[in-house]
Amino acid sequence: MDKPTLDSGAVYDICTATARPSGVCKALQGLKEIVVKAAAAYEVAAAQQAQHTLSHLKHQPDGEPAAKPAEAAKVAKAAKAAKGSLNEQLKKTYVNRMVGGAGRAVYDKLRGSCHGLCALCGHGAADTLDHQMPKDSFPLLSVVPVNLVPACSRCNHQKREQAPTYAGDQTLHPYFDGDVHDHLWLFARITGPPKPSVIFYVDPPADMPPTFAARARHHFAALDLSGLYNSQIGNELRSLGMSLAKHPLLPAELRGHLQETAEIKAAVEGRNSWKAALYRGLVDSTWYVDGGWEEPWK
Ligand SMILES: [Zn+2]
Known part of the structure; x- marks a missing residue:
């Protein structure tokens, strides 16, 4: 911004x-x-x-x-x-x-x-x-x-009231660190069965400047974004599951649909937004695409 x-x-x-x-x-x-x-x-x-x-x-x-x-x-x-x-x-x-x-x-x-x-x-x-x-x-x-x-x-x-002691020891600054989003660093891993779960994590690419990589990690941990994102995914996955129950898709079609949704979420909310990460994770989850979506999300 x-x-x-x-x-x-x-x-x-x-x-x-x-x-x-x-x-x-x-x-x-x-x-x-x-x-x-x-x-x-x-x-x-x-x-x-x-x-x-x-x-x-x-x-x-x-x-x-x-x-x-x-x-x-x-x-x-x-x-x-x-x-x-x-x-x-x-x-x-x-x-x-x-x-x-x-x-x-x-x-x-x-x-x-x-x-x-x-x-x-x-x-x-x-x-x-x-x-x-x-x-x-x-x-x-x-x-x-x-x-x-x-x-x-x-x-x-x-x-809290924490001041940085080195370059990477600082949350991302919205006014000055916008270039951090030139890189893709937020991901989600979907696991199941028996109980489906989503693990959000930061994995900076090799060509990302080290200070940005350290700050992205610090930002994610200091603000407990994993906790925040996990508190939001239930409604998203429940509505996706209900929609697929009404209009079932073959695995290949579903993968294409999820990929397209991931691209839209990245364009609208940012490539490192939790929704873009979630849908990229769903694309990569063979278990989800092959029928895991039918499991009720609790
Ligand atoms: Zn906030």
Whole structure:
């Protein structure tokens, strides 16, 4: 999906202008330049799949003093005005003035940017925003648009507040890692009898860049997508079974039908969507095609 074109400085202005008391507002506005600079560094790192190199932004601005004296002086001035933790004030900027304040229009725009769907699992409704780099560790990125991804509550909860320690130690970023879907890496294995079951798994091809391969694996495991997909397949397979019971197909015809459905699901929902993977798995299952579809799916 396209990355948001919202300007990080303009969004920061919207989310800090109504901060109260005025000392806190002044303190936050004094940090604008540092936030914009952090947003630019984030964008460069994300484009190179290198968010783990952003450790210099960790726990800033309250953490270790900034390297440059001019920046350190700005932080000191802001800290004096805020009379407390700037990190907490930055996090409150998201909670109090983006989720529930002047920045709500920005929040809603970002939340709806994946057709109302979660950009992490592609399945659930986007009822929240996920901080790709967690705000607890990276307060400067609390309201930076390219760090905010439409997500369902389940994925947001599963992902937790983890920050990457190396390039592959990161879920896929919907705004920057779209090329990962140039490769086919999600598969499903259908097994039976006696009880039919589906095992989803990630198997990156040999020509897939290693960082993308590692991230695809991490994404699948960290978000427990196996659990999510398995909770969805029952209705899909039951309706397919009912349809085949009404209009039975010879094994060769059924294989062709499943192949065509897999191609349609890949075109509409993505080649690494669970539905495309499921139908590819059904095509490859001799047991299913030769009559396994008649087994009731429980
Ligand atoms: Zn999700």
